[in-house]
Amino acid sequence: MMEWIDALEHDAWNDVIEELVWHLRNGRMPILISHQPTPERRVEFHFKDLPAVVLPLSQQSCWNEAVSIIERFPQLNATRLRSGA
Numbered sequence: 001m002m003e004w005i006d007a008l009e010h011d012a013w014n015d016v017i018e019e020l021v022w023h024l025r026n027g028r029m030p031i032l033i034s035h036q037p038t039p040e041r042r043v044e045f046h047f048k049d050l051p052a053v054v055l056p057l058s059q060q061s062c063w064n065e066a067v068s069i070i071e072r073f074p075q076l077n078a079t080r081l082r083s084g085a
Contacts, residue, residue: 004075016043016066019055023047033070034082035063 005024012018016033023030023045032046041057043066057063063083070076 004073008069008073011069014065014069015055015057015062017069019043019045019053020066020070023053030079032080032082033066034084036084037063038084 002025005021008017008024009021012021020030020033028047028050030045031048032044034044034046035057036042036044037060041060043055043057043063045053045055047053067081067083070079070081
């Protein structure tokens, strides 16, 4: 069951994926992961019954790579990805 998280963790060099893996290993499946490029570049992890968690981002490419990685995992299909403008 957790093998897919192990596979996802292989891409944990990406800050967004590293944070996502931490939440998944702690039983926290996000319902939404949103990217806010301005005024401060950050990613917010939203959960059904928990407060949102904010991850500051150093590079835009980190978000773009994370989206590509997440899309490879059907287990995360219910997690919406949103990028703000």
